[in-house]
Amino acid sequence: MQNEDNRIEYKRELNSKVKREIVSFLNTNGGTIYLGVDDETRQPLTISESKRHEWEEKLSQWYTTAFYPTPFSLIEINPNDDIFNIKVKPGRHKPYAINGEGFTPQGVYVRNGSSAVKASNELIKRMIQQNQGNDEFDSEQSTNQILTFVELEKTALGKKD
Known part of the structure; x- marks a missing residue:
């Protein structure tokens, strides 16, 4: 497995520190968090099905309660992959913060190399100034510029390439 960097993070367990990693990826260029991996040896650990299910439920709950603004369609939870992972896309409405901490250095993190650091x-x-006037859905630019009816049909049917 690769070393941790600005797009990859390894965590042994799902704990509150994972929220920092998610926020840091939302506020920078996105990335993937691999759960159940020893971050020193980068070796996958044996994770039971019940633990995977517990992590999936907790992450699904966090999705709507742990972050502000809510990162709609920016977090993909993959509990059934060989290594449980969370793919985080870069956010469109930066800054993102851990709910309850507000837009302060205690709530807003960014990725700096292989670490989530306080902004x-x-x-x-x-970030707030750059986002002003960019919160209207109709004014957002699509990240997918292959805008064909074939692509629309794939999206509508939930298909991937």
Whole structure:
């Protein structure tokens, strides 16, 4: 397995620190968090089906309660892959924060190399300024620029390439 970097994070367990990693990926370029992996040896651990189910339920709950703004369609939970993983797309409405902490360095994290680090007040202010006027759905740019009816049908049917 690869080393941790600005797009990859390994965690042994699902704990509150994973929220920081998710927020840091939302606020930067996205990435993947692999759960049940020793982050020193990068070796997958044996995770029971019940533990996978527990993690999936907790993450599904976090999806709507743990982050602000809610990261609609930006977090993909993959409990059935060989290694349980969470794929996080870069957010469109930055900054994202851990709910309850607000837009402060205690709630807003960014990715710096292989670490989630607290965003400075200046960076948080800059993200807010860049997002102003960008919160209307109709004004958002699609990340998929292959805008054909074939692509629309794939999306509507939930198919992947």
